[in-house]
Structures are given as structure tokens and as C-alpha cells.
Amino acid sequence: MLSLKPGSTNESGFFMLSKNRIKFITSLRLGKFREQHRQFVVEGTKMVAELLHSSFHCEQLYATQGWLDENELLLKSAKPPIEPVSDREMNQISNLSTPPGVLAVAGLPEWTIDDASPADSLVLALDGISDPGNLGTMIRTADWFGISSVVCSHDTVDAYHPKVVQATMGSVFRIKVIETDLAEYLGRISQQQLPVYGALMHGKSIYEPGLNASRGVLVIGSESHGIRSSILPLISQALTIPRVNPDETAAPESLNASIATAIILSALTLGKA
Amino acid sequence: MLSLKPGSTNESGFFMLSKNRIKFITSLRLGKFREQHRQFVVEGTKMVAELLHSSFHCEQLYATQGWLDENELLLKSAKPPIEPVSDREMNQISNLSTPPGVLAVAGLPEWTIDDASPADSLVLALDGISDPGNLGTMIRTADWFGISSVVCSHDTVDAYHPKVVQATMGSVFRIKVIETDLAEYLGRISQQQLPVYGALMHGKSIYEPGLNASRGVLVIGSESHGIRSSILPLISQALTIPRVNPDETAAPESLNASIATAIILSALTLGKA
Numbered sequence: 001m002l003s004l005k006p007g008s009t010n011e012s013g014f015f016m017l018s019k020n021r022i023k024f025i026t027s028l029r030l031g032k033f034r035e036q037h038r039q040f041v042v043e044g045t046k047m048v049a050e051l052l053h054s055s056f057h058c059e060q061l062y063a064t065q066g067w068l069d070e071n072e073l074l075l076k077s078a079k080p081p082i083e084p085v086s087d088r089e090m091n092q093i094s095n096l097s098t099p100p101g102v103l104a105v106a107g108l109p110e111w112t113i114d115d116a117s118p119a120d121s122l123v124l125a126l127d128g129i130s131d132p133g134n135l136g137t138m139i140r141t142a143d144w145f146g147i148s149s150v151v152c153s154h155d156t157v158d159a160y161h162p163k164v165v166q167a168t169m170g171s172v173f174r175i176k177v178i179e180t181d182l183a184e185y186l187g188r189i190s191q192q193q194l195p196v197y198g199a200l201m202h203g204k205s206i207y208e209p210g211l212n213a214s215r216g217v218l219v220i221g222s223e224s225h226g227i228r229s230s231i232l233p234l235i236s237q238a239l240t241i242p243r244v245n246p247d248e249t250a251a252p253e254s255l256n257a258s259i260a261t262a263i264i265l266s267a268l269t270l271g272k273a
Numbered sequence: 274m275l276s277l278k279p280g281s282t283n284e285s286g287f288f289m290l291s292k293n294r295i296k297f298i299t300s301l302r303l304g305k306f307r308e309q310h311r312q313f314v315v316e317g318t319k320m321v322a323e324l325l326h327s328s329f330h331c332e333q334l335y336a337t338q339g340w341l342d343e344n345e346l347l348l349k350s351a352k353p354p355i356e357p358v359s360d361r362e363m364n365q366i367s368n369l370s371t372p373p374g375v376l377a378v379a380g381l382p383e384w385t386i387d388d389a390s391p392a393d394s395l396v397l398a399l400d401g402i403s404d405p406g407n408l409g410t411m412i413r414t415a416d417w418f419g420i421s422s423v424v425c426s427h428d429t430v431d432a433y434h435p436k437v438v439q440a441t442m443g444s445v446f447r448i449k450v451i452e453t454d455l456a457e458y459l460g461r462i463s464q465q466q467l468p469v470y471g472a473l474m475h476g477k478s479i480y481e482p483g484l485n486a487s488r489g490v491l492v493i494g495s496e497s498h499g500i501r502s503s504i505l506p507l508i509s510q511a512l513t514i515p516r517v518n519p520d521e522t523a524a525p526e527s528l529n530a531s532i533a534t535a536i537i538l539s540a541l542t543l544g545k546a
């Protein structure tokens with residue numbers, strides 16, 4: 001590729017991305033650079049539309065001419081700063097194997113732990129979830145069930161990791177995701193006499209009557225390690241999803257973490273109606 | 274790599290895999306070769322243990338010496354044909370970026386559509402599910418909820434695709450997965466006066482009383498296309514997962530297909546208790 005300075009145009013008359021700009025955008029694949037620049041990447045028409053309609057700030061939108069021609073209407077109302085790029089440049093900056101033609105750089109939100117209010121509504125707390133697809137799906141599912149805050153342990157994968165962002169299908173722009181010291185946070189919740197539910201292999205069935213899930217925190221652990229031992233004493237009510245298959249030796253040991261989260265949220269929010 | 278015939282030994286004294294054998298094992302990544310040879314690949318200690326304890330036939334087990342030393346007990350009872358391989362050979366035949374040290378080639382089961390019996394219990398029918406992780410998770414979840422048969426449309430991803438097999442976490446050895454012409458199958462079910470439930474955006478809430486899910490079929494469509502139009506007339510009861518968030522413009526459009534399946538199966542099987 002020719003090394004042109006910003007402001008140079010290619011054969012199509014587009015301004016071309018500088019090497020430094022490409023380096024900056026691709027650096028946002030790593031958490032340390034997202035943290036340093038307080039920015040993250042969003043890709044695809046649906047995701048960018050959700051971003052533009054959200055409270056998040058779109059710092060810069062990179063799009064191919066083909067995409068711009070097809071999406072005039074979307075850009076008319078939002079008016080983000082746009083930089084046209086060639087297909088080749090889009091391939092360089094995209095995180096996807098089939099780049100969808102539009103990529104936005106957005107500002108990270110500045111939620112604090114005080115934005116997660118378990119006194120008024122249920123908060124989802126995630127302990128050591130490492131799979132980006134699982135975390136993204138959990139955020140999307142929480143959004144469906146009216147959860148507004150998700151609190152993550154420091155070792156949970158970053159919610160603004162490109163794979164998480166894409167898996168949320170836009171819910172990342174509606175849900176307050178806050179990283180914190182989970183044990184410390186849950187300690188404070190316990191002192192406020194609010195319920196701390198934990199998804200465990202043994203506990204009260206999620207379908208038993210009498211569970212009040214209109215406030216408090218639901219803690220989900222990782223699929224391989226469960227809820228860590230330092231957090232277990234802070235759980236005030238263990239919850240379990242009963243297994244239908246009666247023969248323990250001929251049944252799965254566990255459910256996928258995002259599946260378990262969905263089943264519990266569904267039972268707690270809708271199953272009670 | 275040196276081209277040695279089967280039976281040659283390498284410096285560790287192991288018999289080495291021939292190029293043809295390596296080519297055969299890696300060919301099983303593709304559906305047409307799985308179909309041709311009626312075999313598929315299983316990787317990892319947990320998955321291989323599940324295979325050896327199942328009704329499936331283990332044709333050949335390839336393992337590194339390290340793995341064999343650590344898993345003597347597992348092999349004592351099952352006695353599959355074992356071929357020791359070097360780490361380098363394992364890297365060549367494995368489908369995983371971090372090969373777990375053991376890979377089995379297993380025979381495909383010979384279920385027919387008559388093995389799916391919706392007269393006695395609920396059958397899960399999948400219409401055009403293309404994501405291997407989603408299909409694997411659905412099979413695992415179905416297993417948890419006591420479903421014994423999953424019927425798949427011809428354009429659903431093959432259940433014996435390596436990524437599906439791994440995502441089932443062993444449930445693929447307990448669940449009868451049968452590929453068929455879904456419209457034809459559901460037509461026959463309808464004639465038998467058995468209920469055909471369909472997961473749709475509008476329908477009866479899964480939490481409404483009076484749903485009998487002890488028999489019949491639950492149809493799940495793909496996330497992007499839903500249930501195809503030729504199948505819709507065969508649905509006798511549309512089911513929906515109510516969205517808690519009341520503001521349609523500020524809520525997710527849909528749920529992930531494997532998440533929706535789990536929530537519906539949970540409500541139909543346990544929520545009624």
C-alpha cells in the first residue's frame with residue numbers, strides 16, 4: 001500500500017486513512033488501548049444504527065461508498081463525523097472476516113458502581129465469565145428481561161471487546177455494564193439487607209413460589225469454575241435449575257452459563273406473573 | 274515430515290500416522306466425508322469419556338503418551354483401539370487450536386425419523402439453524418430438559434460437525450439427532466392430531482397456563498429468518514417469550530436462538546410443575 005499522508009486522495013477521490021489511524025483503530029481490539037483512549041469499535045449497519053440512536057457518543061464513522069449510498073437516511077438524523085474508506089481500508093480496520101462496510105469508533109461510557117441500583121430492580125452480577133460470546137448474549141438477554149445494570153468482576157471479559165459488542169446485538173448501548181470488585185460490592189449489598197441470589201447446582205428451584213426478584217442481585221459464575229469461594233458466603237439464596245432427566249449418570253453435568261442466566265431471568269421475571 | 278509407511282516408528286518408539294491416515298481424519302471436518310465414511314471426530318478427555326460410556330462405537334482413539342499415562346483408568350473398562358501419536362501428529366489431526374491430547378473417530382449413529390416419537394414426549398425440531406455453537410448448545414439444553422429427540426431440517430448445520438459436537442459437551446451421545454424434510458415430518462405430526470408448537474414473535478405466552486408440552490413438537494427457526502413460511506401453516510400453537518421491557522424502541526428485537534429454545538423448554542417442562 002502507498003504511504004500517503006492524511007488528506008491525500010486515492011483513485012476514487014476518497015481521503016485515505018493514514019497508517020497511524022489504521023494502527024489506532026486496530027489497537028482498540030486490546031483492552032489496554034480501549035482503556036487508554038476510552039474508545040471502542042462497533043461494526044455493521046444494525047449495530048451502528050443502535051449506537052447512533054443511543055446515549056453513547058460516536059467519535060468517528062468509517063464507511064465504504066457503497067454503504068454510504070445505501071444508508072443516507074440513517075445518517076441524516078444522527079450526523080456523525082464520517083470518513084469514507086475504500087474496501088481495502090475497511091478490510092484492514094475491520095475485526096470481522098466479512099467486513100459489513102461500516103465501522104464506528106465510540107466513546108466508552110462513564111458508569112460508576114452507584115449506577116447499579118439493586119434497591120429498585122434486579123442487578124445481574126457476573127463472576128469470571130471469560131467467553132466473549134457468552135457475555136454478549138447475557139447482556140442481550142438481560143436487556144430482554146428489563147435488567148438495566150450488569151456488574152462484572154475484574155476477571156470477566158471486557159464488555160467493550162469487539163466480540164462481546166457484536167454478540168449483544170445492540171443491547172450494550174442500553175445496559176449499564178460496570179466492572180468492579182465483586183466481593184466488595186456484594187458485601188455492601190448484603191449489609192443493605194437486599195437479597196443476593198446465586199446460580200448453583202443445589203438450591204431452591206427457580207420455579208418455587210415465594211421468590212421475590214424485583215430487587216437484589218443475581219450472581220452467575222463461570223461455566224468451568226462456578227461462583228468463586230470468596231463470594232459464596234455472600235449469597236443469601238442459592239437458586240438452581242432442576243434437571244428433568246432423572247438419571248444423573250445419563251444427563252449433562254451443567255448448562256452453558258448464558259443459557260442458565262436466561263432460564264433464571266425468565267423464571268424470576270415472567271414465571272411469577 | 275518424513276513419509277513413513279504405517280508401522281514405522283519415530284524416535285520415541287511410537288508407530289507414526291501415515292499421511293493417508295492424517296488426510297482421512299482431517300477429511301472428517303467436511304460433511305460429505307463424514308457421510309461417505311459414516312464417521313466423525315470427538316476431542317478432549319470429557320468428550321471421549323462420554324463417547325466411551327455411550328452407545329456410540331469408538332472406531333479408533335488417537336492419544337499422546339502424556340494423555341495415555343494420565344487416563345489409564347478410563348481406558349481400562351472401555352478398551353477402544355488405541356493409536357499413540359506424537360504432539361506434532363496431534364497438532365496435525367486436531368480441530369482445536371490447543372489440542373487436548375486425545376481424539377477419537379466414532380461411527381455415526383443410524384437413527385431414523387421413526388426414532389423421534391412425539392406421541393410420548395416432546396420433540397425439538399430445528400428449522401435452518403446455521404450456527405454450530407447454537408446447535409450444540411441446543412442439543413445440550415434439550416438433554417438437560419429430558420428431550421430425547423431433535424429433528425433437523427436439511428439446511429440445519431450437521432450435528433456431527435466438530436464444532437457442534439464439542440458444544441454439546443457430550444449430549445450428542447445421548448440425544449437422537451435426525452435430519453429430515455421438516456415440512457413433510459410436521460405434516461405427518463399434524464395429521465396425528467399432535468400439537469406443533471412454534472416459537473414466534475407473537476403467540477401465547479409460554480407462561481400462560483393450559484399448555485400441555487408432554488408430547489408434540491416444538492419448532493425453532495433460525496435467528497435471522499425465523500420459521501420458514503412453508504412450515505408456518507403446520508404450527509398449531511404459536512408460543513412467545515414476553516419481553517419485559519415495555520418500550521419497543523428501547524429493547525432488543527429478538528433473543529439468540531439457543532437462548533429462546535432454553536427459555537421455552539424450561540417453561541414448558543418445569544414452569545408447569
